[in-house]
Amino acid sequence: MKKVDTCIRHSYQVLILILYETACAQISSPHRSSIINETISIIHGEEDKPLHLQCPFSVTNTVLKRNGRIVKESRFGALVYSLILRKDDHNSTFSCETYTSAGRKRTMNTATLDIRYKPFLSMNYTSNNVYEGQSVTLCCSSDSRPLTKEMWWDMESRLLSSEYDTNVLCHKIMNISRQDSGSYKCFAENEIGIVNTDEIIITVLYPPNIPDQHINFTDTDVLRTLKCLANGVPAKYSYGRWQHLSRFGEYIRYLNSSPDGKVTLPPIANKMERYQDNGIYLCTASNTVSDSFGNSFQTGKNFVMSNGPPVFVKKIEHKQYGQIGKIFNMKFIVYSTSEIEWFNIKSENKEIRVSSEMTHVNSSMVFHGTELSVETIEVVLSFNISNKSSRQDYTVTLCNGYGNSSFVVELKSVQVYVEEQKNDDTMAAIITFSTFVVMCVPILGAAVFLRRKRNRRTSEDVSESESVDGQPVPMENIVYQNATHLVAFRPTPVQTSVEVIEYNRGSYTQEQNTAPLIGQLNYVDVIFQPSTTQDVVQIIGIENRTIYADVNVSAGATSSVDTRSVMSSDEEKLCRN
Numbered sequence: 244m245k246k247v248d249t250c251i252r253h254s255y256q257v258l259i260l261i262l263y264e265t266a267c268a269q270i271s272s273p274h275r276s277s278i279i280n281e282t283i284s285i286i287h288g289e290e291d292k293p294l295h296l297q298c299p300f301s302v303t304n305t306v307l308k309r310n311g312r313i314v315k316e317s318r319f320g321a322l323v324y325s326l327i328l329r330k331d332d333h334n335s336t337f338s339c340e341t342y343t344s345a346g347r348k349r350t351m352n353t354a355t356l357d358i359r360y361k362p363f364l365s366m367n368y369t370s371n372n373v374y375e376g377q378s379v380t381l382c383c384s385s386d387s388r389p390l391t392k393e394m395w396w397d398m399e400s401r402l403l404s405s406e407y408d409t410n411v412l413c414h415k416i417m418n419i420s421r422q423d424s425g426s427y428k429c430f431a432e433n434e435i436g437i438v439n440t441d442e443i444i445i446t447v448l449y450p451p452n453i454p455d456q457h458i459n460f461t462d463t464d465v466l467r468t469l470k471c472l473a474n475g476v477p478a479k480y481s482y483g484r485w486q487h488l489s490r491f492g493e494y495i496r497y498l499n500s501s502p503d504g505k506v507t508l509p510p511i512a513n514k515m516e517r518y519q520d521n522g523i524y525l526c527t528a529s530n531t532v533s534d535s536f537g538n539s540f541q542t543g544k545n546f547v548m549s550n551g552p553p554v555f556v557k558k559i560e561h562k563q564y565g566q567i568g569k570i571f572n573m574k575f576i577v578y579s580t581s582e583i584e585w586f587n588i589k590s591e592n593k594e595i596r597v598s599s600e601m602t603h604v605n606s607s608m609v610f611h612g613t614e615l616s617v618e619t620i621e622v623v624l625s626f627n628i629s630n631k632s633s634r635q636d637y638t639v640t641l642c643n644g645y646g647n648s649s650f651v652v653e654l655k656s657v658q659v660y661v662e663e664q665k666n667d668d669t670m671a672a673i674i675t676f677s678t679f680v681v682m683c684v685p686i687l688g689a690a691v692f693l694r695r696k697r698n699r700r701t702s703e704d705v706s707e708s709e710s711v712d713g714q715p716v717p718m719e720n721i722v723y724q725n726a727t728h729l730v731a732f733r734p735t736p737v738q739t740s741v742e743v744i745e746y747n748r749g750s751y752t753q754e755q756n757t758a759p760l761i762g763q764l765n766y767v768d769v770i771f772q773p774s775t776t777q778d779v780v781q782i783i784g785i786e787n788r789t790i791y792a793d794v795n796v797s798a799g800a801t802s803s804v805d806t807r808s809v810m811s812s813d814e815e816k817l818c819r820n
Contacts, residue, residue, distance in 0.1 A: 276323060279307075279339045279354045286337075288328040290360035290435055298322040298339035300350065306340045333358035333388070362387035362431035364440045375420055375449040376535060382413040383429030383440060394431045403427075421449045421476070450532045451475035453543025461645060462514040462551035469545050471504035471526035480504065483527035483540055493615040495522060504528060515648075518578065519610040520549040552646030554578040556606050556619055563654050565628040573624045573652065576606050577641060578617060585642040588626060590635050597626040628656060 276295040277286045288294045298305050298321065306316040307324050314337075315324045322339070326332070338353040362385040373379055385391040387410070394412040395405030404414045416423055426442040451473035460467050473480045485498040485506045498506045504526065511517045524545040533539045556576040565571040577583070588595045599622065606619040622641070629635055634656065640649040 277354070279337060279352045281352050283352075283354050285357050286354045288332070288356055288358045290328055290330055290358060292328055294326055294328050294332075294356075296324045296326075296337055296354075298324075298352070300339065300341045304342040304344065306342065308338045308340065310336055328356075328358050328360075330358065330360040330363055332356050333360065359388050359435055361436040361438050362391050362433055364429055364431055364438060366429060366440055366443070368443055370444040370446075372446045372448055373419055374532065375447050377419055379416045379419055379423075379445065380413055381416075381427060381429070381443065382411065383431075385410040385431040387431065387433045387435070389433055389435075391431045391433050394429065396427065396429055398423075398427050399425050419445075419447055421447050423447055424476070446476065448476050448532050450534045450539070451480060451528045451530055451541045453526065453528060453541055455544045455546065457546045458548070460517070460520065460547065460549045462517050462549070464517075465510060467508040467520060467549075469506050469508070469524055469526070469547070471500070471528055471543055473504060473528035473530070473541070473543070475528075475530045475532065475541075477530055477532075480528045480530050483529075486525040487611070488523045488525065489610065489615040490522060490618065491616045492523070493613070495613050495615065496611050498524075500526065515551065515554070518549050518551050518554055518580070520547060521580065522547060522610070548580055550580045550645045552579075553583065553641045553643055553648045555648060555650055556608055556617075560652075563652055565654055565656065567628055567656050569628065570625050571628050571654065573626075573637075573639065574621065575639075576604070576619050576621055577648075578606075578608060578619050579641075579643045581643045581645065583620060583622070583641055583643055585647075586622075586624070587640055588624060589638045589640070590629060595626050595629075595637070597624050599624050628654065 276297040278297045305322045340351045341349045367382045396403040396414040424447040429440045482500040482504045487495040527540040529540045602621045
């Protein structure tokens with residue numbers, strides 16, 4: 244009787260335990276328990292959802308195994324096992340087994356889990372550094388149940404590419420640039436949910452970019468510092484020397500850089516000379532990354548404007564001359580970084596009414612010991628000269644937006660100027676007249692000498708021809724020579740009844756072209772045969788057609804030489820002038 248009571252109490256305890264575990268499983272989840280029995284071989288579930296597996300046996304020593312490994316056991320028979328489903332639970336096998344008190348297996352029921360899960364993503368790329376200009380391909384693959392509906396790539400919430408009904412998506416970046424640096428993610432979606440990969444960080448390496456800067460100083464700025472603003476990846480730089488150029492790109496000087504890319508301009512004590520710091524300053528920096536041309540150092544420009552009052556580049560002479568009552572034009576060149584806003588001219592502390600004309604021109608100046616081209620202003624100030632005294636001082640003042648500059652000019656009136664000018668004109672006239680006289684006298688003397696000599700020879704020839712009939716009569720050619728030209732006259736053979744000794748015109752032409760006629764006379768011999776006619780034969784110059792001789796070929800030979808010989812046109816002009 245005592246054994247029966249003990250058995251009844253044990254049965255009640257087992258029943259209460261079974262009811263308790265079943266109730267707990269139902270309270271913890273709205274889903275019903277999945278009973279593993281001999282009729283159920285597949286149990287369905289969904290990722291992130293709970294699943295309750297129940298072994299239906301009411302006997303003692305019940306064991307639940309997962310893929311052959313015990314996950315739970317009970318000495319009271321009935322058993323319930325709960326879990327939150329994961330992707331890895333898919334295709335897992337659960338079995339319920341019972342054993343006798345002696346340890347022998349009595350029964351075993353088995354079931355396999357079929358789990359629906361969100362896409363599981365994998366990639367072929369990890370965070371890395373790439374050089375600007377290279378190409379990068381990002382690929383993402385998806386494993387999901389059911390299949391993936393859509394996949395896409397984005398960069399910091401910016402959509403890059405997408406595709407439907409696929410389990411692989413690649414995004415290719417051609418010629419990657421510094422703007423492509425950032426965080427990349429791959430996304431995939433199916434009926435269960437949306438997932439994304441961990442972010443991929445791409446760092447694009449590129450050489451320094453040095454932006455141009457425009458910096459203004461004034462003549463009161465003593466300390467002047469420039470900085471090379473390099474911006475690249477990696478952000479570790481080395482700097483080269485600074486180079487100072489003019490606005491036209493002409494070299495001025497080199498300056499050493501500090502380790503952090505700064506340069507302090509050497510101080511200039513005289514603030515009126517601080518304009519010499521104007522120009523373009525080139526700085527160079529490198530972070531060991533070369534550009535597409537293979538240059539590791541990059542260059543930036545600093546445009547420096549050192550403003551100050553006007554600087555007179557070319558002042559007019561301290562002493563000037565003008566005519567009383569007339570307008571005097573004072574011209575000079577000024578260097579100014581801004582427009583001339585105001586000007587005046589004073590004499591004896593009184594301002595003079597003046598008109599102006601300003602023109603932008605290029606001039607040369609010396610900057611830090613180097614002569615170079617600069618943009619300047621040509622100023623012309625026009626005013627009437629005072630008639631109070633023979634000389635006066637005039638103070639010229641120019642002003643721009645940064646100050647003013649002045650200089651003084653001494654202007655002499657017309658009386659002094661006219662007297663000095665008359666003396667200069669008289670001396671110039673004397674020198675000019677003397678020069679012409681010296682040049683003309685030798686020419687006139689040579690002409691007279693030649694004329695007299697010709698007349699003397701002609702008289703002798705005529706006398707000889709009258710005493711001997713039929714003999715050759717030599718006829719001289721007259722050659723005139725001035726300071727710059729040679730002029731030669733030769734007779735041309737004339738076909739008459741007289742006999743002309745052989746005359747070679749070709750030889751004459753060649754001689755004329757090649758042999759200068761300097762200080763000598765040339766002759767031609769003409770033989771006259773006796774004739775009873777009264778015809779007169781003339782010998783005429785070949786070039787100027789001058790009649791040099793009238794020849795009577797009658798019984799008595801006579802000769803008449805035309806002494807009309809005028810100086811050449813060049814000689815006339817030279818003496819006339």
